[in-house]
Amino acid sequence: MSTPGRLSSVREWMFGWDVNTPRERPLPPVEIDVGRWVPAWVVRVVAGLAVLAAGLLLTADPTQLALAAALGVGVAIGPQGAIPMIALVAGIIAFAAREPSPTVGAGLLLCLHGMHYLTRRVSGLSPRARVELVALRRGLVPALVVQGFGQLVGVVVWFLPGPASPFPWLAVLALLAITVLVLVGVRALRAAEAGPGPRRLPAKPSRGTTGSTPAGPGGDRTSSGAPPQDGGEPPAARPTWRSVDPDA
């Protein structure tokens, strides 16, 4: 049986630290006050589960399921990388390689689009980042419209005559054309409603680089680009959370 000293040295050799030493407390955080929020890792996990669900729809082979699970984990770990695109391509190719199925197609359409929607929102954020629920919902209506349109086209495709007939293709093209016209029309309507207001004018170039803060000495007290109030040392700023109360 190892002595306590030998055991701790073995542990230190294996793990790189003395497990008996209490770990340091985490640093205090900078907090951003937002509305109702969820941590970004929750959204990532849901996106990963969408990939796994797509895999379950496509195959029952354990090997391919493991690959789908790996892609799901990859999407959860790196939503900003190439893995979501790889999962998208893999799902489409796997669906094209199997027999046509309406339920699989509908489910796959929902899973892949949902994965894409969620990864676009949490890409570039750390797992602990706060994702405002309102920000997640922003853009949900167009996404639902697009998804509903896709599902509708899928139903039209399945209940029309077989693939040998050109009618489904004509239907798809016609629907696409109608959609483009509607979008263009909506855009024109928005431009007409907004009018040539001040917001529509192109922004004037700001001082320094493209709008970002020139991190100069003594010039960053309030906002980027704010002029130094004095030429030298920082001004006597308004008292902050610990201020000398003149009336105390």
Next chain:
Amino acid sequence: MSTADIPARTGERPPPAAAPWRPGVQSIAAAVIGVAALTLGVIGSRPDVAVLGLPFVLGFAWAWFTRPTTTSRQALRQATGRRGSGTDAASDGLIGTVSADLVLDPAPGAEVLRVRVSSAGHREGQALIDVGGPGPRTVRMHLDTARTGVQPMFRTDLVWSSYDQTMVAGPSRLGPLRVTVYPTAIPLRRLPMPRRLQGLTGPHTSRRVGDGTDLHDVNLFTPGDRLRRIDWRVTARRSLDVTTGRLGELYVRRTFATADATIVLVVDSRDNVGPDVDTWGGGKEARVDEPTSLDLAREAATSLAKRYIDGGDRVGLDDLGLRRRPVAPAGGRKQLDRITQRLATIAPEGSPTARERAPQVPSSALVVIFSTFLDDEAARMAHQWHAQAHRVIAVDVLPQVRVHHLDSYQQTAYALVRLERGIRLERLRRTGVEVVHWVGDPDGHGSSTSADIDLLVLSRPGHRVRTR
């Protein structure tokens, strides 16, 4: 509200624009994949495969048609409100909250904003914020810190995005803000006084005869005495000639004069050490949620200055580190603000050379020196002042030391430093310099009572000797 409606502070320019919009690579890649799925479906006569590409193509089209055409604007400002602060213990300093406001004016078409905020010594915060609503939006950020003085905080990086990140703008950077955190004053009871009081007016009673309120004696009228000082009762009792009915000598009431005390606070800003001994060497930063020795010195100096000034005495401030003009002793609320402002800007700068002589202080002033006494400089200055007949109080501002995670070499080095410091403090006591420990017993050379109690003991009348 337009950009011009973002409330601007006096002297500020309008908030700058963000970086220009550019297409998002991954959204374009998804659209390309969608087109490829459509093509694959056409080639393979698989309309169901083509349908899979529809959401990505249509989503990109929607995002492109609704993309923003103008740039967004943002500004970072220090918030003036304060949250409730938490405390560890009155003697360990206060942990408070500092806030800043991020003012956003999104362009039409911008939907979300990725924000990353960082400050030295803190974990960065990130968030995805909705900016698709009407009008500007203000986002509050805050952090907890026990540090005082001027510090850079809230360095902010922003990335604007449209629908599905089809168009992105950024990253743009704002800040960091230079935030001045002023030290707080802890309530103290009675404080020690100098050995001699000066001046002809003040809140204290001196031993000289003058124009005060406390009765000194009743004496014969002499040229120069004020007529309103004549004590008619004593005069009638002692000098009335009952035969003639006339008064003889006049008697007047004499009072003690008043005087004020002059106190000079001397802060040793040459070092700034935290509770963890392994941060003393400089290779590792002290935690920001724990006060350092300089924070404790600021707090102690502010507390004493406020108590003395509220009592009507005159207080000055000097610095053993950076050599610049000291704050001359004076009284009043403005003097307290002046001292607090100077304390907030005191910080270690470079390597100051050793002083030949102690800084000059007014005669008969009480000198209070705030230092960690980890080297001989502050103790040598205290000895010189004491040799010049000043009453000197040495306030030890070393925080509660933590040594449990040091290795054997560090333990040995710390033991030597601690031993030398103990000898230094004992020599101060033996030469007549009174030592007060602001946090009790930081390293085993302190006291079990609080600084308030120690100062109360030192304020006993027996310690106030004589006036001129």
